[in-house]
Amino acid sequence: MLRAIGSKVDLDKNGDSQYYSLVADLLESDVVNEMKQYTHHGNTTCFQHCLNVSYYNYKLCKFFSLNERAGARAGLLHDLFLYDWHTYVPPKGERLHGFTHAGKALENVRKNFYVTELECDIIEKHMFPLNITALPKYRETLVIVITDKVCGTMEVFAYRGLVIKEFFRRTFRKKSVE
């Protein structure tokens, strides 16, 4: 079952069908599913992170009467850089992952899918203000600037919560055995 972090809505075929209908072709593509191989924040994969951002982009864009289709699709594709950034060693002269991955993701997206100018802007500039020169041109891009950071933070805290829970579980199990 596909779910975004903090939500109980089923996002696959049988769930929120309006959301699913906007991204069905992407969810079924091999290149998007390849993101399941790479860890992003904590124990969250790139795929799950992109699904989280995509769903909340969709909800917020809909709420503010913006282009929810572009928000959902570009959200699902915004981190399609296709490597594990924890172990990636940039070649000499290349800037750090945080500065370069949005451009790499857009390159991969263009190779695999048709994307609108608005979707390109959302993907390319989602790291603003880290990439200070990549100024968002559309309101939908401002939405992803927020959802990306909020989802990333939730993913890290969810992972830390699991680690703390496991620590207490082991500690108290030990004591009850002693």
Ligand SMILES: [Fe+2]
């Ligand atoms: Fe990113």
Ligand SMILES: [Fe+2]
């Ligand atoms: Fe992201």
